[in-house]
Amino acid sequence: MYKDQQLYVAHSAEGAIHLIGKMANRHGLIAGATGTGKTVTLQVLAETFSQAGVPCFMADMKGDLSGISQTGGLSKFIEKRCAEWKLDTTTLKFEGCPVRFYDVFGEQGHPMRTTIEKMGALLLARLMDLNETQTGILTLTFRIAKDEKLPLIDMKDLRLMLDYVAKNAKRYETTYGNVSAASVGAIQRALLALAEQGGEAFFGEPSFDIFDLLQTEGGRGVMNILAADKLMLQPKLYSTFLMWLLTEIYDKMPEIGDMELPKMVFFFDEAHMLFKDTSKALTDKIEQIVRLIRSKGIGVYFISQSPSDLPEAILGQCGNRVQHALRAFTPKDQAAVKAAAQTFRPNPAFDTEREILELGTGEALVSFLDEKGAPAMVQRAKILFPLSQIGAITDEQRSAINAASRISGKYETVVDRESAFEQIVKQREAAEKQAAEAKAKEAEEKEAARKAKEEERQTKAAAKSSRSSSRKKSLFATVLGTAVTYFAKTVATQLARNLTKKKR
Ligand SMILES: Nc1ncnc2c1ncn2[C@@H]1O[C@H](COP(=O)(O)OP(=O)(O)OP(=O)(O)O)[C@@H](O)[C@H]1O
Numbered sequence: 001m002y003k004d005q006q007l008y009v010a011h012s013a014e015g016a017i018h019l020i021g022k023m024a025n026r027h028g029l030i031a032g033a034t035g036t037g038k039t040v041t042l043q044v045l046a047e048t049f050s051q052a053g054v055p056c057f058m059a060d061m062k063g064d065l066s067g068i069s070q071t072g073g074l075s076k077f078i079e080k081r082c083a084e085w086k087l088d089t090t091t092l093k094f095e096g097c098p099v100r101f102y103d104v105f106g107e108q109g110h111p112m113r114t115t116i117e118k119m120g121a122l123l124l125a126r127l128m129d130l131n132e133t134q135t136g137i138l139t140l141t142f143r144i145a146k147d148e149k150l151p152l153i154d155m156k157d158l159r160l161m162l163d164y165v166a167k168n169a170k171r172y173e174t175t176y177g178n179v180s181a182a183s184v185g186a187i188q189r190a191l192l193a194l195a196e197q198g199g200e201a202f203f204g205e206p207s208f209d210i211f212d213l214l215q216t217e218g219g220r221g222v223m224n225i226l227a228a229d230k231l232m233l234q235p236k237l238y239s240t241f242l243m244w245l246l247t248e249i250y251d252k253m254p255e256i257g258d259m260e261l262p263k264m265v266f267f268f269d270e271a272h273m274l275f276k277d278t279s280k281a282l283t284d285k286i287e288q289i290v291r292l293i294r295s296k297g298i299g300v301y302f303i304s305q306s307p308s309d310l311p312e313a314i315l316g317q318c319g320n321r322v323q324h325a326l327r328a329f330t331p332k333d334q335a336a337v338k339a340a341a342q343t344f345r346p347n348p349a350f351d352t353e354r355e356i357l358e359l360g361t362g363e364a365l366v367s368f369l370d371e372k373g374a375p376a377m378v379q380r381a382k383i384l385f386p387l388s389q390i391g392a393i394t395d396e397q398r399s400a401i402n403a404a405s406r407i408s409g410k411y412e413t414v415v416d417r418e419s420a421f422e423q424i425v426k427q428r429e430a431a432e433k434q435a436a437e438a439k440a441k442e443a444e445e446k447e448a449a450r451k452a453k454e455e456e457r458q459t460k461a462a463a464k465s466s467r468s469s470s471r472k473k474s475l476f477a478t479v480l481g482t483a484v485t486y487f488a489k490t491v492a493t494q495l496a497r498n499l500t501k502k503k504r
């Protein structure tokens with residue numbers, strides 16, 4: 001709880017333990033075995049930030065974080081702790097925080113989308129598990145799209161863009177490099193798999209404006225809760241999405257100096273999923289962003305079962321630590337406990353390693369950074385109880401919150417503006433039309449040529465036939481003439497004969 005301008009989050013035998021606001025952007029880690037109280041610790045920290053006016057973003061794996069939106073209440077457990085800490089229960093102000101729900105699949109909250117372009121080739125390649133060659137081709141495809149002003153917004157844009165690059169591979173060879181059809185085929189198959197994982201819904205417009213996460217209502221920081229129960233079944237989509245969010249915030253937020261309180265705090269539950277099967281290049285990128293984002297006033301808190309789930313470089317940046325109980329059944333577990341204990345500045349009053357194994361639910365070893373940024377000596381503490389409800393809310397409560405949200409309606413409807421897909425289709429249609437016109441023109445010319453030839457042939461034929469008929473005519477005339485002459489001659493001879501006969 002935010003009390004006397006302090007982030008009061010735990011209580012040890014020596015008294016209240018505060019998270020120093022100025023140091024809250026130096027990141028943190030909440031670790032512990034299952035059921036030891038990690039989620040409630042996250043809730044306590046987040047609602048304390050909210051009370052202080054700091055907005056937060058958190059991924060809700062099991063739906064139990066949604067309770068932060070409702071008023072909590074006294075329980076035997078809380079009464080006992082209040083008595084122990086000499087807190088007057090009548091002064092406790094139980095209340096929920098302003099909450100907005102998000103859901104990549106758009107089912108339990110406002111949809112959260114981004115464009116293919118904003119996600120970038122590197123993150124996308126990781127999302128699809130592409131090898132080096134395929135990643136190279138994807139990067140090159142992004143570059144060509146940019147150079148040719150073909151916006152890559154959704155998955156159909158990227159699918160057609162890849163096809164376009166493959167079909168024009170020869171043209172791009174010298175400027176951009178080789179594009180093998182086999183690699184493009186592999187990327188297309190990976191895209192299909194991603195679409196089946198729900199990627200289709202995630203890429204598109206309106207793309208999410210991260211400044212919507214940085215809001216306060218009535219002086220309280222808005223708790224932005226991502227419904228991740230379905231998303232966490234797709235670890236690649238989950239981790240890539242969170243990486244995109246961090247990168248986007250990093251890119252857009254201005255650099256700020258030291259502040260009394262962070263601008264915003266991220267809580268990444270099941271943080272081990274962020275680093276599972278991650279290439280060295282991407283782990284380096286996550287590490288770099290986490291390191292740099294601090295200067296923008298953003299705190300990042302990882303929640304995981306064991307500190308060893310996180311890469312050394314990230315772990316080293318988590319100055320604020322809450323270690324719940326760990327179990328040590330196997331030699332591997334024992335090694336993890338030892339490693340976890342060694343990350344703390346020892347307290348001569350107890351043996352850290354043994355203490356980790358003996359902590360009860362809601363108890364933890366706590367070490368926050370002091371005013372100078374140095375880790376405080378580890379303390380055995382009890383985490384405060386939340387003033388909001390512990391556990392999930394009902395579907396009706398969720399629907400009511402979604403309907404009343406200030407950004408309700410902003411992202412709900414997908415807008416499919418003209419982008420690479422439409423432009424390439426247009427280009428292809430224009431090319432087809434041109435080809436069809438050229439073909440039609442060619443056919444027309446051929447027909448005209450054929451007709452001209454035919455006419456010529458006919459003229460020639462006509463001329464020939466007229467020549468032959470006149471020849472025939474003169475022959476007929478000759479024959480007729482001869483016949484007439486012969487006939488005349490015969491008649492004359494006959495007449496002469498008859499006359500002679502008569503004279504005699
Ligand atoms: N600080 C606390 N104040 C009050 N109750 C608590 C506190 N911490 C834990 N509890 C109780 O313990 C239960 C389990 O805690 P929580 O859900 O936080 O464990 P977890 O470590 O997140 O478990 P999992 O790994 O299964 O997610 C809570 O439902 C709550 O009843």
Ligand SMILES: [Mg+2]
Pocket residue numbers: 038039040
């Ligand atoms: Mg939990």
